[in-house]
Every structure is written in C-alpha cells, then in structure tokens.
Amino acid sequence: MSQMSGERPLRIRAVTEADLEADLPLIVRLDADAFPHGPYPYFVLRQLVTACADLVYVVHDGTDLYGYVLGTAPNDAQSWVLSLAITPGLRGKGFGRRLMTKLLAQLRAKGAHSVRLSVEPRNDSAIALYRSLGFVPDPDGPHVGYFGPGEDRLLMTLTL
Ligand SMILES: CC(C)(COP(=O)(O)OP(=O)(O)OC[C@H]1O[C@@H](n2cnc3c(N)ncnc32)[C@H](O)[C@@H]1OP(=O)(O)O)[C@@H](O)C(=O)NCCC(=O)NCCS
Structure with a gap:
C-alpha cells in the first residue's frame, strides 16, 4: 500500500x-x-x-x-x-462515492440509460454504496458461479 x-x-x-x-x-x-x-x-x-x-x-x-x-x-x-x-x-x-458520481455523470453524458455491475455478495460496504447511488440488485439474488465455481456475484443495475 x-x-x-x-x-x-x-x-x-x-x-x-x-x-x-x-x-x-x-x-x-x-x-x-x-x-x-x-x-x-x-x-x-x-x-x-x-x-x-x-x-x-x-x-x-x-x-x-x-x-x-x-x-x-x-x-x-x-x-x-x-x-x-x-x-x-x-x-x-467519501472517495469511492465521489469516483462513482463522476463516472455516472460521464456515462449519462455519453448516452447510457442503465449501468450494470457485479459485486461479491458479502461485500457489504460496496453494496451499501451502490444501493445509496440507486443501484438495485437483480431480483433472483446472487448469480451462482458467475466467475466460476464458488465465485458467486450479485448483479446490480442503475437506471439513469
Ligand atoms: C467499496 C469501496 C470502493 C468504497 O469506497 P469508500 O471510499 O470507502 O466509500 P465512501 O467513503 O465513499 O462511502 C460511500 C458509502 O459506502 C458505504 N460504506 C463505505 N464504507 C462502509 C463500511 N465500512 N460499512 C458499511 N458501508 C460502508 C456507505 O453507504 C457510504 O455512504 P455514507 O458515506 O453515506 O456513509 C472501498 O471500500 C474499497 O475499495 N473496497 C475494496 C474494493 C472493493 O470491494 N471494490 C468494490 C468491488 S465491486
């Protein structure tokens, strides 16, 4: 570090x-x-x-x-x-939030209507940040084996 x-x-x-x-x-x-x-x-x-x-x-x-x-x-x-x-x-x-806010504004300016991401399901701090920015998890819950065996990921979407 x-x-x-x-x-x-x-x-x-x-x-x-x-x-x-x-x-x-x-x-x-x-x-x-x-x-x-x-x-x-x-x-x-x-x-x-x-x-x-x-x-x-x-x-x-x-x-x-x-x-x-x-x-x-x-x-x-x-x-x-x-x-x-x-x-x-x-x-x-607050730097994670500031980076995300900057990126999302740029994506909106470039014509994005939705933004997706994947996050490790136990990554509470990241999920809290994404939820607070308006990201919503896929309703079916984490995608099992998304990155291979034992590597589940929660997929989240923000509608801009
Ligand atoms: C996830 C990460 C990017 C957040 O960045 P950060 O600069 O620490 O986050 P911020 O200070 O901007 O906090 C933004 C929000 O995140 C959430 N958050 C941050 N730290 C948290 C913690 N320890 N516990 C719970 N929620 C937390 C809160 O919702 C917070 O909102 P608030 O400021 O209103 O309280 C950072 O923890 C990190 O780099 N983690 C390791 C890499 C990683 O997991 N990246 C995401 C992969 S999908």
Missing part, C-alpha cells in the same frame, strides 16, 4: 492516453491491494484502460494514486462499472 499524501490535496481526474504510462503501474498496484485474491492482470488493465478512454477516473495527489474507477462506454445504452477501488487507508472518507 502506498503512503498517504501528507499535505497535498487529493483530487479526482480522468486518465488520458498521456497519463497511461505513469498511471498504469499505480492502478495495477491499487487493484492488487483491493482484490488480493483476484486482481486484474497488468495486460488486462492495460487494455481496459485504453478501451475505456474517458471513463477511468483516479484519486491522486499529483504524485501517487489512491483510488480508481473504470466503466465501459454505453453499448445499446448500457454501460458496466468494471472496477472500483480505494486504497485501504483512505476508505470511508
């Missing part, structure tokens, strides 16, 4: 192609810290960040990154949030 920034204010910005070389290793590290049992491999994040241009936001202090969110461009007016992570020492301070 990285050190918290001392005096430097934390801000949110989009990741542009020009930022990619510097940002990508930091996003990979954030992802590994947040999802130690199944982080996205470097090559997957490399392609996702490129494919989701304009839809990746980070929390930064000008030097390091402390959180990121990544969404897909709308396809038939539907987008997906594929990742959200805040560095452990900075959780519970």
